[in-house]
Each structure stands twice: as structure tokens, then as C-alpha cells.
Amino acid sequence: MRENVFLRYGFSLLIALPIGFLLLFPQLIHCFRIQSSDQFRMLTGAPNVYIHQTATNQQVNQFSQHLLAARQRIQRFWGDRRGQAILIYCPYQADYEQYCAGGEGAGCSLGMPWGTSYLILGPDGNNTDVIAHELCHDELFARLGWWRVKQQIPQWFNEGLALMVDYRFSNPSVWETPDSSSHDRSVWVETGPMHYPPSPMLKLSELETTREFFGNNATHTMLAYQTAADEVARWLLIAGHKSVPILTHEIADGDDFGDAYRQLERAKREKK
Numbered sequence: 001m002r003e004n005v006f007l008r009y010g011f012s013l014l015i016a017l018p019i020g021f022l023l024l025f026p027q028l029i030h031c032f033r034i035q036s037s038d039q040f041r042m043l044t045g046a047p048n049v050y051i052h053q054t055a056t057n058q059q060v061n062q063f064s065q066h067l068l069a070a071r072q073r074i075q076r077f078w079g080d081r082r083g084q085a086i087l088i089y090c091p092y093q094a095d096y097e098q099y100c101a102g103g104e105g106a107g108c109s110l111g112m113p114w115g116t117s118y119l120i121l122g123p124d125g126n127n128t129d130v131i132a133h134e135l136c137h138d139e140l141f142a143r144l145g146w147w148r149v150k151q152q153i154p155q156w157f158n159e160g161l162a163l164m165v166d167y168r169f170s171n172p173s174v175w176e177t178p179d180s181s182s183h184d185r186s187v188w189v190e191t192g193p194m195h196y197p198p199s200p201m202l203k204l205s206e207l208e209t210t211r212e213f214f215g216n217n218a219t220h221t222m223l224a225y226q227t228a229a230d231e232v233a234r235w236l237l238i239a240g241h242k243s244v245p246i247l248t249h250e251i252a253d254g255d256d257f258g259d260a261y262r263q264l265e266r267a268k269r270e271k272k
Contacts, residue, residue, distance in 0.1 A: 070131035083138035096122035133166040156207040160232030175241035
């Protein structure tokens with residue numbers, strides 16, 4: 001009798017949990033249904049890239065160019081591309097909010113425990129920097145999986161790494177030498193990183209989780225971004241960007257993030 005009660009309620013719970021999760025996060029339902037939505041069209045020659053029907057031809061052409069440049073940047077940074085995320089571009093804020101909770105920022109990433117991931121770009125997301133930023137999140141997700149990223153990768157590293165290919169926040173010279181022949185003009189603009197109001201920098205130990213990184217206020221989040229960017233840039237200048245895939249490989253093999261992170265930096269210092 002007790003076993004029957006357990007099975008009955010256990011089975012009910014297995015059904016209720018995912019339904020409740022989807023009710024709490026309706027944006028996921030929209031993402032799941034993107035392939036059958038008549039409000040979106042697939043970008044020609046780019047499977048898994050969906051653009052809202054309201055996008056003009058000019059916006060579509062710009063998005064295609066920015067996506068190509070962003071993918072090339074990811075290729076240079078990681079050495080190869082493994083991300084398989086579904087990209088969703090919404091040129092209007094009201095549509096963006098249907099797919100990205102809160103509708104904040106220029107883009108957001110949603111990774112599922114079973115491996116599927118979605119990158120949603122909003123009205124301000126039609127540029128190389130934003131797309132490269134979100135693609136970098138997906139590269140980490142593709143290499144380590146949802147569980148390892150959530151449990152082993154501190155949020156400051158996840159965000160800081162994405163900021164290294166996002167030249168709104170970082171200088172490309174941290175890891176690559178600009179080539180004036182490139183079509184990606186955003187790499188060569190002579191503006192520096194974004195500046196923030198003077199305030200004490202945050203401790204990395206205070207930015208381990210998503211809630212710690214984003215869960216305060218706008219000023220805190222901007223300082224969190226700057227702290228993360230400064231730390232990862234410092235590490236890359238010593239360890240080199242080719243250490244990034246080595247780091248993820250070692251974590252995938254079971255090494256602790258902190259140990260592997262420090263060891264790669266230490267090894268480079270000893271060679272100098």
C-alpha cells in the first residue's frame with residue numbers, strides 16, 4: 001500500500017514539476033515552439049536562426065553580417081565552434097520580452113539541462129559584440145554541459161569570458177591583433193571599454209552565483225561586469241586565450257575549476 005501511494009504521488013510530482021516550471025517561465029514555452037511559430041522565419045542559409053517577421057530587409061541583412069562576424073570571432077577565440085544554440089532575433093521590445101524574461105539587456109541566454117540552448121537577441125542585439133557575447137556563453141555550455149556550468153563555473157568567469165569577445169567592454173588586443181582587412185569594423189573602433197561611476201570593485205567571491213552577479217541593482221551589475229572583465233583579461237594576458245579550451249577540457253575531465261584556472265596561469269608564469 002505504501003509503495004502504491006509513493007508511486008502515485010511520485011508520478012504526479014514528476015508531471016507537476018515541469019508544468020509548474022513552464023508556468024513560472026512562459027518564455028521557455030515560446031522558445032520551445034519557435035520552429036512552428038508563424039511569427040518567425042528561418043534565416044536563409046543559417047539553420048536554427050529565427051528572425052521575427054517584423055524585421056526589415058535591412059535589419060535582416062545587417063543581422064546576417066553581424067552573425068558571420070561574431071561566429072568568426074568565436075572561432076578565433078576558442079579555436080573551433082561547437083555551440084548549437086537556437087538564435088532568436090526580435091527587433092521590437094514587446095516581442096523580445098516574450099522570449100527573454102524581463103526584457104532587459106540586448107540579449108540573453110537560456111540553457112536547458114537536456115542540452116538545448118537558446119540565444120535571444122533584442123532590439124539592441126543586432127550587432128557583432130552582443131551576438132559574440134551570447135555565442136561565447138553557448139560555447140562554454142556546449143563544452144561542459146548545463147550541470148557543470150551551473151555547479152562548477154563561477155558566474156564571474158562565465159560573464160568575464162563572454163566580455164572578452166564583446167568589445168563594448170574589452171579591448172581586442174587582450175587576446176588578438178586587429179587586422180585592418182577584416183570586415184568586422186567594430187573590432188577596430190578606437191573607443192575604450194565602457195566606464196562606470198567610481199566605486200570600490202567587487203570581490204570575485206561575491207560573484208560566484210547568478211543571483212550574486214545580477215541580483216542586486218543596475219550599478220552592482222555593471223560593477224560585476226567590470227570586475228569579471230578585469231579578472232579574465234588579467235588571466236588571459238598571462239595564460240593566453242589558447243588556455244581557454246584547455247581549461248574547459250580539464251574541467252570536463254573532472255578537475256576543479258579553481259585549481260585548473262590557477263595552474264594554467266602558474267605554468268605560463270614559470271615559462272617566462
